[in-house]
Amino acid sequence: MTDTISALPFDHFSGFLKGEGIRIETGPFITRLQTKLTDVIENLALLYSDYPISTEAGFSDFHLDIHKPNSIRRWIHPQVNFTFDGITPFKPLPRPQAYAIFEWGLNWCISNYAHQYLIIHSAVLEKNGAAIVLPGIPGAGKSTLCAGLALSGWRLFSDEMALIEPSSGQLVSSPRPISLKNESINIIKNFSSSAVFGITINDTTKGSIAHLKPQIESIQRCKEKTTPRIIAFPKYRTGARTSLTPLTKSRAFMTLCENSFNYSIQGKLGFETIKSLISSCDCFEFEYSSLDEAIKTFDTLIEQME
Amino acid sequence: MNLNGASLKVSHSAWSLATSGEYHWAQWNDSDEIVLYFTGSGDTFLISYFGYLLLDALKGSPKTAEDLDKLLSASDSIPHDLLPIPKEMIDSHLFHFQKLGLIEL
Numbered sequence: 001m002t003d004t005i006s007a008l009p010f011d012h013f014s015g016f017l018k019g020e021g022i023r024i025e026t027g028p029f030i031t032r033l034q035t036k037l038t039d040v041i042e043n044l045a046l047l048y049s050d051y052p053i054s055t056e057a058g059f060s061d062f063h064l065d066i067h068k069p070n071s072i073r074r075w076i077h078p079q080v081n082f083t084f085d086g087i088t089p090f091k092p093l094p095r096p097q098a099y100a101i102f103e104w105g106l107n108w109c110i111s112n113y114a115h116q117y118l119i120i121h122s123a124v125l126e127k128n129g130a131a132i133v134l135p136g137i138p139g140a141g142k143s144t145l146c147a148g149l150a151l152s153g154w155r156l157f158s159d160e161m162a163l164i165e166p167s168s169g170q171l172v173s174s175p176r177p178i179s180l181k182n183e184s185i186n187i188i189k190n191f192s193s194s195a196v197f198g199i200t201i202n203d204t205t206k207g208s209i210a211h212l213k214p215q216i217e218s219i220q221r222c223k224e225k226t227t228p229r230i231i232a233f234p235k236y237r238t239g240a241r242t243s244l245t246p247l248t249k250s251r252a253f254m255t256l257c258e259n260s261f262n263y264s265i266q267g268k269l270g271f272e273t274i275k276s277l278i279s280s281c282d283c284f285e286f287e288y289s290s291l292d293e294a295i296k297t298f299d300t301l302i303e304q305m306e
Numbered sequence: 307m308n309l310n311g312a313s314l315k316v317s318h319s320a321w322s323l324a325t326s327g328e329y330h331w332a333q334w335n336d337s338d339e340i341v342l343y344f345t346g347s348g349d350t351f352l353i354s355y356f357g358y359l360l361l362d363a364l365k366g367s368p369k370t371a372e373d374l375d376k377l378l379s380a381s382d383s384i385p386h387d388l389l390p391i392p393k394e395m396i397d398s399h400l401f402h403f404q405k406l407g408l409i410e411l
Contacts, residue, residue, distance in 0.1 A: 248337035254352050264348055268330060271343035271350065275332040 006049035014041050016055045023060050025052040027174030027222045028163070029114070031106060032060035035098075037080070040066050043099045043198040043211070047177045050216045062109045066102050068095070084109055093204075100201050100209060103179060107160055110174070111261040117163040117172060118273040119261040124157035124171055125149045127302050130229035131171050133162050133281070135259040138206070141236025141288065144184040147212050148291045149298060151192040156218040157226070161261070166273045169280065170225040175218040177211035185210045191291060228277055229305055230298075231256070232286040242293040244301070245285045252283035320368035321400055321409045323361065329408075331358075347407050359383050360399050364409060371396045 005013055005024075016022045018041075021034035035041060065083040069092055078095035081088055082105040089108065093101050111119055122135035123146035132149075136142030143159055150156040157163075157171055159178040164171060177198065180188055185208065188195050196213040231252055232244070247255075256274050257263050263270040288294040323329065327346020338355035353361070363369065363377050374396055379389055403409045 246336075248339065249334040250332070250337055250339040250341050250352060253332060253341045254350070257350050263350075267348060268328075268343065268345055271330055271332070275341075278332070279334070 003053055003055075004050055005045060005053050008053070008055075010045055012055075013045060017041050017044070020055075020057075021063075021065075023054040023056075023058060024048060025054075026106075026176055028172055029062065029110060029174060030058075030060045031062045031064055031109075033064045033066070033102070035066040035102075037066055037068070037098045039096075039199060040098050040102060044102075046196070047198045047211055047213045049213075050219045061113075062106065064102065064105060064109070066098055066105075097201055097204055099199065099211075100204055103177065103211065106176075110161060114163070115262050115265055116165075118166060118263065118266055118270055118277075120162040120164070120256055121160070121259045121261060122162040123159050124162045124173075124228075125154040126157060126171075126173075126226045127154045127299075129226060130302055130305055131157065131226045132230040132232060132298060132302070133171070133228050133277075134232055134234050135162070135256060136234050137259075139236075141184075141234050143178055143180055144187060144236065144291065145234050145288070145294055147178045147180060147184070147188045147195075148191055148295050150178065150212075150215060150218065151188070151195060152295050152299075154298075155221060156214050162228075164228075164273055164277060165225065166266070166269050168225070169228075169273065169276045171228055172225055173218070173222040175214045175222055177213055179209055179211055181209050182207040187291065188212060228281050230284070230301060231278070231281045232284040232298075234286045234288065234294075236289065237287055238289055240287045240289045242288045242290060242297055243286070244297055245287075247283040247285050249278045249283055252281075253278050318370060319411050320370050320373075321364060321404075321411060322368040323364045324408055324410050326407070329361070333358075342408075344408060349406070351406065351408075356384075356395070357399055357403070360396065361403065361408065371400060374400075 018036045021032045023030050023032045063085050067081055069079055069081050079092035080095050080098040081092045082090055082101045120135055122133050123142050124133055134142050146159045156175040157173040198211040200208055200210040202208045324346055327344050330343040332341040340353045340358045342351045342353050363374050375391055
């Protein structure tokens, strides 16, 4: 894969998506995507412009199709379907959520099928050769913090999933657009004038969401693995002072298990992988309300580790 | 069975580690809680240091609660100012471990 989406005239890009599909490379995964939906095509052209693609046939990990259902729902209260390898794993969503179902669906594919990795629901970023793992439940402020760090010189590995290679203990990068919700969208728009957002999708189950385009360096360096050094469980709380509190490794272990998509599938290998991960990291609980202070905290922490 | 009934039972029975799986431990020096992965159930547990000592003492041969009390009391693993070990503490741990499938009669 040598071309990027931006190297392809939009009409060609759109034509391939509407026809045989395009293979998009996001780190270790190749996704063949087909869609005729204009908003999805335009959002992809914007948010995935720097990703390697191929218009030729070849191996793909996931074959996806985002399309309108063949029913009256094409016209009345229109809906959209997500198809993966010819099956439709989810109920359809309202038509305006077509782009969201692509991102959510791809996340679902990875978390359900990429068992060559131990996968933890977490943001991962790297600076100066050391990575921070930010696991978090929805609403904990993980994505906002991730976006702030990614726009402040940190290399994005993922906003959603830490991919850990059991054999090496290293983190594998699969940078994708960062999904931000509700107030976080404006927080990041105000935080950085260089933030590029796709369309805002309203009335999802998570409220309004918009996707932040990753920095090009994160995409170009996505083959570079890194060593985890810090695990911090973030928690956003309005008015909270920035605090980084050490967390015992055994407690961190248990919380990571709860945040893992496939720990139980991995069995003993999963246990050994998390044990190794925890052993190589300092573990913290992190509470914040100021994004600037939060970024400064992690910048300082990583500098102290050098 | 209530805990008192169970207590009577566990005190006079010889316990052994469950034979349905292997025990894998993860321990760090920043706390006295220890992570246990038991392959028999695929479950992961956060175990207290005392719980760890009990399970560790069950390696090898079956032991009664009384045997365990003597073994742990004679070892250097428990500070002397914490002795004697309350009988209920051993019984409740054994009862709990049995419920988790980690030990058996």
